[in-house]
Amino acid sequence: MSARFQTVTALIPAIPPYNFALTAGYATYFRGRYGTDIFENGAFRRLLDINGRLMLASLSARSPIAAPQLSIELTGTDVDRAAIGPATAQVAKILGTGQDLTPFYAMARQDKALTRLIGGLYGLHVPQTATVFEALILAILGQQISASVAHQLRTALIRAYGPSLTLAGTVYQAFPHPSSLATAGIEEFRTLGLSLRKAEYVSAIARAITDGKLDLESLFAKPESEVVTLLSSLRGVGPWTVEWLLVRALGRKDGFPASDLALLRMMGTLLGREAPVTPEEARAYSSRWSPFRSYVTTYLFAAARSGHLELLQPDDSPSDTEENESRPN
DNA sequence: GGCCAGGTTCGCT
DNA sequence: AGCGAACATGGC
Numbered sequence A: 001m002s003a004r005f006q007t008v009t010a011l012i013p014a015i016p017p018y019n020f021a022l023t024a025g026y027a028t029y030f031r032g033r034y035g036t037d038i039f040e041n042g043a044f045r046r047l048l049d050i051n052g053r054l055m056l057a058s059l060s061a062r063s064p065i066a067a068p069q070l071s072i073e074l075t076g077t078d079v080d081r082a083a084i085g086p087a088t089a090q091v092a093k094i095l096g097t098g099q100d101l102t103p104f105y106a107m108a109r110q111d112k113a114l115t116r117l118i119g120g121l122y123g124l125h126v127p128q129t130a131t132v133f134e135a136l137i138l139a140i141l142g143q144q145i146s147a148s149v150a151h152q153l154r155t156a157l158i159r160a161y162g163p164s165l166t167l168a169g170t171v172y173q174a175f176p177h178p179s180s181l182a183t184a185g186i187e188e189f190r191t192l193g194l195s196l197r198k199a200e201y202v203s204a205i206a207r208a209i210t211d212g213k214l215d216l217e218s219l220f221a222k223p224e225s226e227v228v229t230l231l232s233s234l235r236g237v238g239p240w241t242v243e244w245l246l247v248r249a250l251g252r253k254d255g256f257p258a259s260d261l262a263l264l265r266m267m268g269t270l271l272g273r274e275a276p277v278t279p280e281e282a283r284a285y286s287s288r289w290s291p292f293r294s295y296v297t298t299y300l301f302a303a304a305r306s307g308h309l310e311l312l313q314p315d316d317s318p319s320d321t322e323e324n325e326s327r328p329n
Numbered sequence B: 001g002g003c004c005a006g007g008t009t010c011g012c013t
Numbered sequence C: 001a002g003c004g005a006a007c008a009t010g011g012c
Helices: A020-027 A081-094 A102-108 A112-119 A132-142 A147-161 A178-183 A186-192 A196-210 A216-221 A224-232 A239-248 A261-270 A279-289 A293-305
Strands: A006-013 A037-040 A043-050 A053-061 A069-076 A164-167 A170-173
Touching: A006 A081, A020 A037, A020 A043, A020 A053, A020 A293, A043 A081, A043 A170, A053 A081, A053 A164, A069 A081, A102 A112, A102 A293, A112 A293, A132 A147, A132 A196, A132 A216, A132 A239, A147 A178, A147 A186, A178 A196, A186 A196, A216 A224, A224 A239, A239 A293, A261 A279, A261 A293, A279 A293
Parallel strands: none
Antiparallel strands: A006 A069, A037 A043, A043 A053, A053 A069, A164 A170
């Protein structure tokens, strides 16, 4: 049963400045592969599920940051021109091509602590998840534990329950449907390494969706107050998860997970402190970044994930380095 | 081996 | 209201 594949191509414009490599890198945690997303050899790939049809999207950018254009190639057994619209819309959302950074940059240039940070990450947009469901499940899996354990759990869940398509010998996987997670048992989740609690949270959320009692995707168009109320009512969702989804799934500009341990450490460094800031300090200080705190959050995590911690160092430090090469002038 | 990780819930004061 | 314990598991 050799499937016959079709391929179609299109172009996606992005609002400049747009740095494709940085944005696709962020979406894959600068690891090359993370979860359903792959960024290798300059190409971002992800298996899309467009109304039940699986197709691989492969994206690349040739054009400069100031005049960005992404080329997309769709490959699958059921791909035709009609798939281009919905597929490009989904990828454009995932890679944040429609975001306008200009107002954020105008604010950040006036802010001493942010200047170096944004300078080193010029053109980074905020990647979004394809669905609110995906962001929520990933967030729950990542609560409290280290980034490496979170990576393991997320990978295991996607491998076990995500739809897959094999192309040229490579297996690609999309994020699991709510129905797949709803029919899986708590015990199955536990064998993947989830705690009993996380297994219960994921199971209950998936079942609520398939039962028609919960419509996460409708939150995208809802005002923030409603989003917060509904998400907070779910077991397993606290303040951190709500803020994380505002940033990562709902396209809000001013989300800020003030209780995030990593964020508190990064802010401490950014402000030239020895210790992490407290959640209260973080919240109070961050008000000056409003209404662009989702971008600040993303840029902080990008600096940490990409290993460029120097972007967090204060700019005005005297900087007496041991190996100082004498510089002219 | 112990403690901490990109939190949240639950049970006690 | 506020505080502490439990939770899974890899890494230091």
